[in-house]
Amino acid sequence: MFKELKKHENYKELIWVLAKTDFKLRYQGSVLGYIWAILSPLLLFLVLNFVFTSIFAQAAGRGGPNHYSLQLLVALMLFGFFSEGTTSAMNSLNSKQQLVTKIYIPRWTIIVASTINASMIYIANLLVIIAFFAWYHFLPSFFSFVLFLFFSAVMYIIIVSFGLITAPLILRFKDIGMIWAALLSMLFYATPIFYPLTMLPEWSHKWILLNPVAFIIHFTKESMFEGHYADPIQYALFLSIVAAGFLFSIWVYKKAEPKIAEYL
Amino acid sequence: MKNNNQQSNKTTRTSPPLKGGIEGWLEDENLEKTPASAGVTVSGHSCAKVNQSVIERETTWVEDRNLADKKKPLQNSKNTSRCASTKDNDGSSSALQCATTDKKEIVIKVKNASKIFRIPHKKIDSLRSMFVNMGKGISTYEEFNALKNVSFEVKKGEFFGIIGKNGSGKSTLLKILAGVYSQDEGEVEINGLISPFLELGIGFNPELSGRDNIYLNATVLGLTEKEIDEKFDDIVKFAELEKFIDQQLKNYSSGMSVRLAFSVSIHANRDILLMDEVLAVGDSNFQKKCIDIFEGYSDTNRTVILVTHDIAAVRKYCDRAMLLHNGQMIKIGEVNDVCDEYVMKNMSAQARAELEETERMKEKEKKRERRIEKEQRNKKKIKEKNKITDIRIFDKEGNDLTILTKGDSFLVYVYVSVQKIVADLHVAIQIFDKSTNQMICDNNTARNKFDCDWKIGENVFVLLFNNSMFNQGEIYFKAFLYFEDSRGIIEKFCGEKEELKIIKVKQQEGYGGGIMCIEHKWSKID
Known part of the structure; x- marks a missing residue:
């Protein structure tokens, strides 16, 4: 009996089982099953690729973006990770009300578990990216690839931070969901996803790069395809924004946590 | 260390x-x-x-x-x-x-716990309405004090009941113990692992198979994957669902899913169990199964906290109980006391009045009984202390009378020994015909309004009969004391033995039969 006492903090299992359940539930009804998770961003990519390669076709020759399709693909996958992750993290507590009101499990495990799903899809998408890289005979430099992985990890932290703030908050303010959906589509255009940042006026760059998501997407593309890296001050600023956001999110979460069950 | x-x-x-x-x-x-x-x-x-x-x-x-x-x-x-x-x-x-x-160690310690819910007059559930309200500048709310200063301790191995009406704060308290809510004031300390039975099958999803649901539910209850692997077969066996375990939960009957949920819950094996009206669901068979298991739990030194308004269950299973009323702890302690208090609190005004009435009647009855008992003792005492010691009949000259002749006057002396003076004590002297035992005459001091004027010691009463009208045969005198008790019952007594005095009556010349000779005269109307 005393052995059992030791093990009651089963956070890992909890997160894992919740994530697994999410995954099973989400893709159970559809014919294509798990494939659909990868297919849907891919379809978006195909459309955008067709449209914008036509637009940027001439530009590519005259110092425009190299490997535009690959740039678009990587950017889309990163942004998809962000929008998928934030949305599900935001709704995590709301959709698992029973786990909040009928029992005590650490609430952050629910939030984190909901991001696992988006991460899994993202990892599957990485395989797709690798396949496309092979198709285009493109090999990024080792350093830029490591940076990409690092950026992915930072992106995950951003998603969790966002979830920690919004998941308790959406219980109080139901319209945050709609607001976020609108903001996401604004963000989609305000982020250099299907266009290179250089095409925007010079003065706007520093403002856009203050957004960590835009920073990640921009410098992933730059480092992989143009061999261009951000300078240390930019990195420092970027990391401190992310860190500050993360700490802020924990602070908000800790403040909200005791009252979460009452919001429902 | x-x-x-x-x-x-x-x-x-x-x-x-x-x-x-x-x-x-x-x-x-x-x-x-x-x-x-x-x-x-x-x-x-x-x-x-x-x-x-x-x-x-x-x-x-x-x-x-x-x-x-x-x-x-x-x-x-x-x-x-x-x-x-x-x-x-x-x-x-x-x-x-x-x-x-x-x-025995204390596993749950609650000290001055209070919980206040704020109920806004106008519910603000969106940012938009919040801004709108901010424009107006006021947001009013009412405070609902769900728990007020509740303190108690539960020891290891106890079966502890929390009872109270709806809205008395018992579920809030349970949720605080379970960690779902946090208290606004006070401290809650729990030493041990809690398994809340606030609801069965938390996290169950109808779209998933029974197997997946077991893993999900058990993990939520705090088990690790390894533990679930070990217990999986037992869980399925207990739920009697071997054949259906890979089917989706939505295809289960409600009985099956309750069995599954219950099976997972009891296999979670924690040392403190919180139960909130779980027993209200399921048929009586299932309830019994629950209770049996939970009773077994307290035998194995696990603590069970039962929140319910099923008084019978509390009386039957709990070692100790607590009564909550409007968020306050009214009573804690022995199960029956607490339950009685709850029953009183919970009754309608009329029922309570009725109960109080019966209660009063009982009290009255008791008082009466006590009074009667006391009176009986008193009576016995009176009878013991006071008695007639002798009756004597004398003629006018003061000689003992043995034969009575018509026209004689005679005196009856009654000797009463008194040790306890009673105001209403009276003396009665009755005359009977011996052959028929028929009472001929009955005289007593009460009816004749004679003041007995009792004194401690010997009291002698003399009753004078003038001009005897007895005709023949034998008569006897009987004397006794009597008093009326509070219920109006006449208590007669005379002494250690009944004193009778028999006297012969001399047959009168010129009279025929009959025991009396009443003065008479013949005449005729033309």
Whole structure:
């Protein structure tokens, strides 16, 4: 009996089982099953690729973006990770009300578990990216690839931070969901996803790069395809924004946590 | 015990500290490394306060531990595994004893817990309405005090009942114990692992198979994957669902899913169980099964807390109970007392009035009985203390009368020995015809309004009969004392034995039969 006492903090299992359940539930009804998770961003990519390669076709020759399709693909996958992750993290507590009101499990495990799903899809998408890289005979430099992985990890932290703030908050303010959906589509255009940042006026760059998501997407593309890296001050600023956001999110979460069950 | 590897295993239910960063927080390495997490402290707003109390508590445990070490070396390993250690402010860590071995330890300690819900007059559930309201500048709300200053302790192995009407705060209290709500004031301390039965099958999803649901539910209840693997077959077997375990839950009958949920719950095997009206669901068979199992739990030194308004269940199973009313603890202690109080509180005004009436009647009846008993004793005493000692009949000259002739006058002397004066005590003298035992004449002091004027000692009453009209035969005199009791019953008594005096009557010349000769005269009307 005393052995059992030791093990009651089963956070890992909890997160894992919740994530697994999410995954099973989400893709159970559809014919294509798990494939659909990868297919849907891919379809978006195909459309955008067709449209914008036509637009940027001439530009590519005259110092425009190299490997535009690959740039678009990587950017889309990163942004998809962000929008998928934030949305599900935001709704995590709301959709698992029973786990909040009928029992005590650490609430952050629910939030984190909901991001696992988006991460899994993202990892599957990485395989797709690798396949496309092979198709285009493109090999990024080792350093830029490591940076990409690092950026992915930072992106995950951003998603969790966002979830920690919004998941308790959406219980109080139901319209945050709609607001976020609108903001996401604004963000989609305000982020250099299907266009290179250089095409925007010079003065706007520093403002856009203050957004960590835009920073990640921009410098992933730059480092992989143009061999261009951000300078240390930019990195420092970027990391401190992310860190500050993360700490802020924990602070908000800790403040909200005791009252979460009452919001429902 | 100064060992830095042994980290704090005192977990607070507020989220882990900031300084741990991502590694220390999102991943649970620290938690994995820790020894037993025996203590869970639920804190209100301030962490610092609770930690303080934890430290204080553990300091007192040092002595207990030292004692326990000496006394029970065998149990030592057990105790250390459950022992809480904590880091002091200056960084040195000390592991301390958390359980006394001799007396029953307290597993739940609630001190002055209060909970206030704010109920806004106009519900603000969107940012938009919040801004709109901010424009107006006022947001009013009512405060609902769901719990007021509740304090109690539950010892290990107890079957503890919490009863109260709807809205009395019992579910709120249970949710605070379960950690779902946090109290606004006061402290809640729980030593042990809690398995809340607030609802069966938490996390169950109809789209998933029975197997997946077992893993899901059991994990939510705190089991690790390995434990579930081990217990999986038992769980399925207990639920009697071997054939259906890979079917989707939505295809189960409601009975089947309840069985499954229940099976998972009891296999979770925690040491404190919180139950909220679980017994209200399911058929009586299922309820019995629950209760049997839970009763077994308290035998195995597990603590069960039952929240219900089923008084019968509380009376039957609980060792101790607590009554909540409007968020306040009205009574705690012996089950029957608490239940009686609840029944009283819960009755309608009329029913209560009726009960009070019967209660009053009973009281009255008792009083009456007591009074009667007292009176009986009193009567007995009166009868013992006062008695007629003799009756004597004299003629006018003062000689004993033995033969009575018509026209004689005679005196009846009654000797009464009095040791206790009673105001209403009276004397009666009756004359009977001996051959028929028919009463001929009945005289007593009450009817004749004769003041007895009792005195301690011998009282002699004399009754004069003038001009005897007896004709023949024998007559006898009977004398007795009597008094009327509070119910109007006449108590007659005379002494140790009934005093009778028999006197012969001389046959009169010129009279025929009959016992009387009444003065008479013949005449005729023409």
